[in-house]
Amino acid sequence: MSIHYEIISDNNIICIKDLCNELMAYQKSSANIHPEWFDNMSFESRMIPSIESAKANFIIVAKDDAEIIGYAYSNICHKNTYSGGFATLKPVDFFDFDSINSSDVGCLSQFYIKEGYRESGIGTVLFNRSMDWLNSLESIDDLFIFVSNGNDNALKFYQSEGFKISYNILEGFIIVLRNI
Numbered sequence: 640m641s642i643h644y645e646i647i648s649d650n651n652i653i654c655i656k657d658l659c660n661e662l663m664a665y666q667k668s669s670a671n672i673h674p675e676w677f678d679n680m681s682f683e684s685r686m687i688p689s690i691e692s693a694k695a696n697f698i699i700v701a702k703d704d705a706e707i708i709g710y711a712y713s714n715i716c717h718k719n720t721y722s723g724g725f726a727t728l729k730p731v732d733f734f735d736f737d738s739i740n741s742s743d744v745g746c747l748s749q750f751y752i753k754e755g756y757r758e759s760g761i762g763t764v765l766f767n768r769s770m771d772w773l774n775s776l777e778s779i780d781d782l783f784i785f786v787s788n789g790n791d792n793a794l795k796f797y798q799s800e801g802f803k804i805s806y807n808i809l810e811g812f813i814i815v816l817r818n819i
C-alpha cells in the first residue's frame with residue numbers, strides 16, 4: 640500500500656463520483672430512521688449542487704498508487720444556504736441561527752474511506768487536512784458536521800476529534816455536531 644494525498648479542484652470532482660455514491664449507500668445501510676430518504680441522494684443530487692452553492696470548497700483525496708480510495712469534502716457557505724433543504728428533503732433550518740455570529744459557516748460535508756483501508760489512519764490525515772483548511776479561514780468560527788442516524792462509528796470518530804453533538808434535525812435523521 641502506497642498512500643498519498645492530493646487536493647482536487649472543483650472542476651475535477653467527477654473522479655470521486657463512485658466513492659460519493661458508495662458513501663450514500665453506506666449511510667443508507669447504517670440508518671434506522673428513514674433509510675429510504677437516501678434513495679434520491681447521489682453524486683448528482685448532493686455533491687454537484689453543494690459544490691456549486693458553496694463560497695469555497697476543499698476536496699482532498701487519498702490515493703493508493705493511482706486509485707482514489709478515500710476523500711474528504713469541506714466547504715464554506717452562507718449560513719442561509721442550508722435552510723433551503725437537504726438534497727431532495729424538505730426545507731429545514733440546519734442551524735440555530737441566533738447562536739452564529741458570522742454570516743458564513745464551515746462544514747465537513749462528506750468523508751469516506753473505502754472498506755479495507757479504514758482504521759489505518761488515512762481518515763485522520765484527511766480530517767486534519769480539512770480542519771487545517773477550515774481553520775485557516777479567518778471569517779469562519781463555526782464548524783459543523785452532519786452525521787446520518789445509525790452511523791455510530793463516524794459519531795465516535797468526530798467526538799474523539801473534539802466535535803460535540805449539538806442537536807438532531809429531520810426527526811432524528813441527522814445529528815448535527817459543532818466545534819463549539
Ligand SMILES: CC(C)(COP(=O)(O)OP(=O)(O)OC[C@H]1O[C@@H](n2cnc3c(N)ncnc32)[C@H](O)[C@@H]1OP(=O)(O)O)[C@@H](O)C(=O)NCCC(=O)NCCS
Nearest residue numbers: 665750751752757758759760761762763786793795796799
Ligand atoms: C469514518 C471514517 C472516514 C474514518 O476513517 P478511518 O481511516 O477509518 O479513520 P482512522 O483510521 O484515521 O481512525 C479511526 C479510528 O481507528 C483508529 N486507528 C488508527 N489506526 C489504526 C490501526 N492501524 N489499527 C486499528 N485502529 C486504528 C484510530 O485511532 C481511530 O480510533 P478512535 O475512533 O478511537 O479515535 C471511515 O471509517 C469511513 O469511511 N467510514 C464509512 C463512511 C463514513 O461513515 N463516513 C462518515 C460520514 S459522516
